[in-house]
Every structure is written in structure tokens, then in C-alpha cells.
Amino acid sequence: MSASRQTVIFDLDGTLVDTGADLIAAANASFRDMGLGDLLDPEADKATAFRGARAMLRLGLGRTGAVDETVVDREYPGLLAHYDRAVCVHSHFYPGAVEAAEALRGRGVALGIATNKPFGLADKLLRALGVRDHFGPLVGADSLPVRKPDPAHLWEAVDLAGGARDRTLLVGDTETDRTTSRNAGVPSVLVTFGPEGRDIARLAPEALLDHFDDLPDLVDRLLG
Structure with missing residues (x-):
């Protein structure tokens, strides 16, 4: 050295x-899997996207009620899978x-x-x-x-x-x-x-x- x-x-x-738009697209895909629809906005929620997948899950779930960390942990792998399939669209x-x-x-x-x-x-x-x-x-x-x-x-x-x-x-x-x-x-x-x-x-x-x-x-x- x-x-x-x-x-x-x-x-x-x-x-x-x-990477904000692709991260939020993956999070919204996860929310749709849960039957919740798109809960995050690609521009307004970009700062949260840059803090990671769990932060996005907490923000979106918080908009539907109390955040359950067991749900965050359960959905985290699925969000990463969605992101892996479309990591560089936008x-x-x-x-x-x-x-x-x-x-x-x-x-x-x-x-x-x-x-x-x-x-x-x-x-x-x-x-x-x-x-x-x-x-x-x-x-x-x-x-x-x-x-x-x-x-x-x-x-x-x-x-x-x-x-x-x-x-x-x-x-x-x-x-x-x-x-x-x-x-x-x-x-x-x-x-x-x-x-x-x-x-x-x-x-x-x-x-x-x-x-x-x-x-x-x-x-x-x-x-x-």
C-alpha cells in the first residue's frame, strides 16, 4: 500500500x-403482491429508496397502518427478487x-x-x-x-x-x-x-x- x-x-x-425509480418500482411490486397497490412515489419517496429496501417497506406499510417488523422481514427477500429482475431499467x-x-x-x-x-x-x-x-x-x-x-x-x-x-x-x-x-x-x-x-x-x-x-x-x- x-x-x-x-x-x-x-x-x-x-x-x-x-437508482431511485427502479428501487421504488421493486417496492411497489412487493406492495402489489400484498394486495396493497402502489404505496410509494418515484420522486417524493426517492430519499427513502436510497436508505434501502427495509426503509421502503417500512414507509409504505406505515401508510396503511402500524409497521410490523415481521412483515418487513418476510417481504424483504421478495422485494430484492423484484429488484434483481429489473435492476437497471431507469x-x-x-x-x-x-x-x-x-x-x-x-x-x-x-x-x-x-x-x-x-x-x-x-x-x-x-x-x-x-x-x-x-x-x-x-x-x-x-x-x-x-x-x-x-x-x-x-x-x-x-x-x-x-x-x-x-x-x-x-x-x-x-x-x-x-x-x-x-x-x-x-x-x-x-x-x-x-x-x-x-x-x-x-x-x-x-x-x-x-x-x-x-x-x-x-x-x-x-x-x-
């Missing part, structure tokens, strides 16, 4: 890729994401992805988008016994990327990503093009990212 190599680890959903990269990665790799920056999406689904999504290895190694929710915000999840991505733990930053879009950065003692960059917009500043990251074109300069400013 290089002691001086700049390292950038990305979250996936809501950071690199807008999903797309945020503008400039691929180009920013190319620019960073060209400068020798180590890249990786740390996502709380199951590895198989994340791998399938990246392959469908044609960029499986473009962003470096992938660490998924089930790659380790722990996941974000445990810093071990982040460090696994850093180590697989051949990066430097003392020159790492995490680019994300949620409180989980901010907490992961804080737990690891690394700078946090939160994107403003997600559902929260610039209100994400409430989490006090070291930097906000309005467009991926700005990322290389942010890396230099935060990591030197």
Missing part, C-alpha cells in the same frame, strides 16, 4: 447512480460521474465503492451500466459481517483499492455516509444533487459536491 496515495471511496445509490449515472472517475484514475488516485446494497445487486447494476471495474473494487452490504457506518466496511474498500487510509475521503449522500466518515476519521463529501439538495449541509460534511466536475479539485483540497 502506498503511504501517500490519494484515495476516494464512493457510495453507490444516490451518489454515483440515480437507473443512470449522475452527470460527470464517469468522467470524474477517469480524471482521478488518470492522476493515480485509488478508487473504490462501499455500498450497503447487497454485493450481487451492486455488481449486476454496474455491469448493466457497462462500468463494472471503472470505479475500482466493490464492497457490498454482505461482503463483510459489518456494513456502513462501521468503518471496517470503508477500510475494506480502501485496502482492496490499494489506497492509503491516512489520505482517504468518502463521497456519499446520506447520514450513514457522514457517520461512516466520522467513525473512520476521514473527510466527508456529500452530494447536493440527491433528494435533499443543499439541505444535506445540515450534516456538516467537510465539503459539498454540486457537480462531479468539481471533485478532482475537492480531492486536492481535502487530501493534499
